[in-house]
Amino acid sequence: MESIHALKSQDHSSGRLRKDKLVLGGVIVLSLVTISPIILIIWKLVAEGYRQISLDFLIKNTPDTFEAMTAVANGELIPGGIANGIVGTLLMVVLASALAIPIGVLTGIYLYENQGSFMANLTRNISDILQGVPSIVLGLISYLWVVKHITMGFSALAGSVSLSIMMLPMIVRSTEETLKMIPESLKEAALALGVPYHKVILRVLIPTGFSGLLTGILLGISRILGETAPLMLTALGSSTINLDMTKPTSAIPLLIWEFYNDPNMIGLIWSSSLLLMAMILILNLVSKQLAAKRR
Amino acid sequence: MTISTIAEVKNPILSLKDLSIAYDKNYAVKNVSVEIKKNTVTAIMGPSGCGKSTLLRALNRMHELYENITTEGEALLNGQNIYEMPAIKLRRHMGMVFQRPNPFPTMSIYDNVIAGYKLNGIRTKKQERDEIVERSLRDVALWEEVKDSLFKKGTFLSGGQQQRLCIARALAFSPEVILMDEPTSALDPIATSKIEDLLVKLKEHYTIVLVTHNMSQAARISDYSLFMYLGELVEYGKTKNMFTNPIDPRTEEYLTGKFG
Ligand SMILES: Nc1ncnc2c1ncn2[C@@H]1O[C@H](COP(=O)(O)OP(=O)(O)O)[C@@H](O)[C@H]1O
Ligand SMILES: [Mg+2]
Numbered sequence: 001m002e003s004i005h006a007l008k009s010q011d012h013s014s015g016r017l018r019k020d021k022l023v024l025g026g027v028i029v030l031s032l033v034t035i036s037p038i039i040l041i042i043w044k045l046v047a048e049g050y051r052q053i054s055l056d057f058l059i060k061n062t063p064d065t066f067e068a069m070t071a072v073a074n075g076e077l078i079p080g081g082i083a084n085g086i087v088g089t090l091l092m093v094v095l096a097s098a099l100a101i102p103i104g105v106l107t108g109i110y111l112y113e114n115q116g117s118f119m120a121n122l123t124r125n126i127s128d129i130l131q132g133v134p135s136i137v138l139g140l141i142s143y144l145w146v147v148k149h150i151t152m153g154f155s156a157l158a159g160s161v162s163l164s165i166m167m168l169p170m171i172v173r174s175t176e177e178t179l180k181m182i183p184e185s186l187k188e189a190a191l192a193l194g195v196p197y198h199k200v201i202l203r204v205l206i207p208t209g210f211s212g213l214l215t216g217i218l219l220g221i222s223r224i225l226g227e228t229a230p231l232m233l234t235a236l237g238s239s240t241i242n243l244d245m246t247k248p249t250s251a252i253p254l255l256i257w258e259f260y261n262d263p264n265m266i267g268l269i270w271s272s273s274l275l276l277m278a279m280i281l282i283l284n285l286v287s288k289q290l291a292a293k294r295r
Numbered sequence: 296m297t298i299s300t301i302a303e304v305k306n307p308i309l310s311l312k313d314l315s316i317a318y319d320k321n322y323a324v325k326n327v328s329v330e331i332k333k334n335t336v337t338a339i340m341g342p343s344g345c346g347k348s349t350l351l352r353a354l355n356r357m358h359e360l361y362e363n364i365t366t367e368g369e370a371l372l373n374g375q376n377i378y379e380m381p382a383i384k385l386r387r388h389m390g391m392v393f394q395r396p397n398p399f400p401t402m403s404i405y406d407n408v409i410a411g412y413k414l415n416g417i418r419t420k421k422q423e424r425d426e427i428v429e430r431s432l433r434d435v436a437l438w439e440e441v442k443d444s445l446f447k448k449g450t451f452l453s454g455g456q457q458q459r460l461c462i463a464r465a466l467a468f469s470p471e472v473i474l475m476d477e478p479t480s481a482l483d484p485i486a487t488s489k490i491e492d493l494l495v496k497l498k499e500h501y502t503i504v505l506v507t508h509n510m511s512q513a514a515r516i517s518d519y520s521l522f523m524y525l526g527e528l529v530e531y532g533k534t535k536n537m538f539t540n541p542i543d544p545r546t547e548e549y550l551t552g553k554f555g
Contacts (some may be wrong), residue, residue: 022457185397192393193411193464194386207401250324 006201006237045277057081057271061240062255065232068264078267083273084241085255091243092235092251093221096163101217104168108175109201118168131169138162138217139230147234156242156249159235163227174216178209215287226276228253252276308333308471308502309354313368316349316358323349325526326368331472331519336494336503336552338517338534340510342549346526347506351474356382372471387411390465390501392475396457398449398464405445407460410434411468431463435493455486459493466501473497476506491516491530510550514538522546 025135056079063071063080071078108124114120141163151157182205190200206213228251231237236248256272259265307330316324318458323346331337341345352358354370356539359382368388370377398407412419427444432438437459441452449460458478465473475494479487487534494503494516506514513520513534522543531539531544539549 096488103366183397185393185395186399188357188360188391188393189397189399189461189464190410191360191415192355192386193414193468194383195411196383199414199416204399208399210401 009107010124042277044240045270045274049272049274052077052268052271053274054081057275058086061081062250062258062265062268064239065264067128068262068267072264072267082252082255082268082272082275084238084250085252086275087241087243088156088228088235088250088254089225089252091249092159092163092231093224095156095160095245096167096224097217097221099160099164099222100171104171104220105175105206107168107172109179111172111176113194113201114180124172127169127172130165131173134229135162135227136229136233138165139233141165142230143233151246153246154234154236154248155246156235157245159249159251160245161229162230162234163224166227166230170220172214172221174219177253178216179211181207181212182208188236188276211290213288213291218283218290222280222287225280225283226253226259232257260293306333307331308373310371311368312371314350314353314370315365315367316346316353317365318328318349318361319363320365320455323526324353325420327523327528328368329521329528329531331502333502334498334500335518336375336498336505336516337519337521338513339504339506339521339523340508340513340549341521341523341529343508345523347508347523348476350523351476351504351506354472354474355386355391357386357391369430376390378438383530387468390462390468390470390473392458392462392465392473394477395481396454396461397484398457400448400450400461402449403446404432404441404449404452404460404474407449408463431435431466432460433495434466435459435463436489437463455482455485455489458490460484462490462497466497470501472502472504474504477508478505479512480509487512522549525547529545 007033058081060079060081061084062082063078067080068078107127111120111124139162142158142165146158146161147154186204186208187200190204191197195203229256231251235251235254237254238248238250252272253276256269256276259269259272309329309331311327311329314324314327315322325346327350339350341347349358352376353366356377358364358366366378372385372388399410402410404415405428408431409419409424411417412424412427413439429438429442431439437456441455443459444451449457452460458481462473462478479490482490493511494505497503498518503518505513519532520530520537520538522530523529524540524545524546530541530543532542537546538550541550
C-alpha cells in the first residue's frame with residue numbers, strides 16, 4: 001500500500017514537472033518571437049548601413065542623383081550625407097517640443113487638479129482621442145491651417161505644428177500620471193508651511209515629478225522623430241540645409257522616403273535608418289533609465 | 296453640553312468656541328469648546344475616527360483642502376479669529392507635523408529646514424538662513440548628527456531623524472503653535488522616546504497640540520488632555536487628573552482599555 005502511494009505521488013510530481021517545463025519552453029519561444037524583430041531590424045540596419053556612416057554623412061547635404069549614380073557605377077560609396085535632414089529634424093522637433101511641452105504640462109496639471117470635474121474629463125477624453133488620430137490626418141490639418149493660411153506654402157513651421165499635435169496627448173497623459181503618483185503628504189507638507197497653491201505645484205510637485213515629466217517628454221520626442229506621413233504634407237523636403245521656419249525643410253524620415261524612390265540612392269536608406277533608429281533607441285534608453293531611477 | 300469638566304486656563308493661546316466641522320453634512324467634530332494654554336503640551340486622545348485629525352487640521356485650516364467641508368463656530372489665536380485671516384498667513388504661525396515623516400525628496404537637509412522661506416519666496420540673507428537652519432536643527436537635537444551632511448538629501452536619514460527634520464522645518468518659522476498628528480506612530484520606540492523628550496523641551500518656547508492614540512505617550516508628556524468620542528469633546532483637563540480620576544465614564548472606559 002505504502003509503495004503504491006509513494007509511486008502515485010511521484011507520478012504526480014513528475015507530471016507537474018513536465019508541465020512546468022512546457023510552460024517554461026513556451027515562455028522562451030514567445031519571448032524570442034517578441035524580441036526577434038527588433039534584433040533582426042538592428043542587425044540589418046547595422047550590416048547594410050555602417051559603410052555609409054562617416055563624418056561626411058553627418059555634415060554634408062544629400063548628393064544629387066547623378067553624383068550618386070556615378071559613384072555607384074564606379075563601385076564607390078555614395079558621396080555626401082544627410083545634414084539637411086538632420087538639421088531639419090532637429091529644427092522641427094525642437095519647435096514641436098517648444099509648442100507641445102508647455103501646453104501639455106499645463107493641461108496635465110489642470111487635469112490633475114480637477115479630478116472628476118466635467119471639463120477635466122472632457123479634456124482628458126479629447127486628448128485620448130487625439131492620441132488615436134492617424135498622423136496623416138494631423139498632417140492634413142496642419143496643411144489646411146498653416147501651409148494654406150500662415151506660411152503660404154510648405155514649411156518647417158507646418159511640420160512642427162503637426163508633430164506637436166501628435167506629441168501633445170502623450171505629454172498631457174504623462175504629466176497627469178506623474179503628478180498623481182506624488183504622495184499627497186508632500187503637498188500637505190508644503191501647504192502647511194503657508195505656501196500658496198500655485199507655488200506648491202511649481203516648486204514642489206513639478207520638481208518632485210521632474211524625472212517622470214522628462215520621461216514622458218523624451219518618449220514623446222522619440223515618437224515624433226520618425227514620423228514621415230505628416231511631414232510629406234507640410235515640410236515637404238529640401239535638398240539643402242534650411243533654417244527658415246517658413247520654407248520647405250527636409251527631415252531624416254522624409255529623406256529615407258526620397259531615397260527609396262530613387263534607385264541610385266538606395267545605398268543611403270540603410271545608413272539614414274540606422275541613424276534615426278539610434279537616436280530613438282538612445283532616447284528610449286535614457287527615459288527608461290530615468291523611470292527606473294524614480295522607483 | 297456634554298463636557299464634564301472644562302479646565303480653567305489662564306492666558307490661552309488658542310480658544311475654540313462651539314467649533315463644529317462636517318464633511319458633506321456628516322459632523323466629524325461637534326461643538327467643541329476648549330482653551331489651550333500657552334507653553335504646554337496638550338494631547339488629543341480618543342478612538343480612531345472620533346475626529347482628532349479633523350479638529351487638529353481645523354486649527355491651521357488644512358481641513359479646508361477637502362471638498363464640501365463646513366466649519367461652524369470660532370477658533371481664536373491670541374484672540375484673533377483664524378477663519379477671518381488669510382489661511383496662508385495663519386499657517387506660518389501654526390507649524391504642522393504629520394503622521395509619516397514627509398521631507399521634500401528633492402531637497403537637501405538644509406533646504407528642507409529652510410523650505411518655508413524658499414517655497415514662499417521670502418528673501419533672507421545667507422547668514423540669516425544659516426542661523427535659522429542651525430537653530431532649528433539644534434532645537435530638534437539633530438544638529439550634531441547632520442551638521443557635516445547638510446547638503447545631502449533629507450530622505451537619506453532614518454525615519455526618526457526624518458521626523459525630527461520635519462519638526463525642524465516647522466520650527467524654522469518660529470511658529471506659535473505646533474500641531475502634531477500622531478507624529479511617532481510610524482517610528483520605533485527609541486526614535487519615539489527621542490521625540491517625546493524633544494516635545495517636553497520645546498514647550499518652553501512653543502505650544503504643542505499633539506494627537507495621539509497612545510495613552511501612555513499622552514500620560515508621559517502632556518500637561519492637558521482632551522478626550523474625544525464620536526466627534527464630541529467628552530472630557531478636558533489636566534492630564535494628571537484625567538488619568539488618575541476621570542470624570543466621565545467613557546473616559547474611564549477608554550483609559551482602562553475597554554474600547555478604542
Ligand atoms: N476627507 C474626508 N471626507 C469625508 N469624511 C472624512 C474625511 N476625513 C475624515 N472623515 C471622517 O471624519 C471622521 C473623523 O475622522 P478623523 O478626524 O480622521 O478621525 P481620527 O483622526 O480621530 O481618527 C471619521 O468618521 C472619518 O470617516
Ligand atoms: Mg487621525
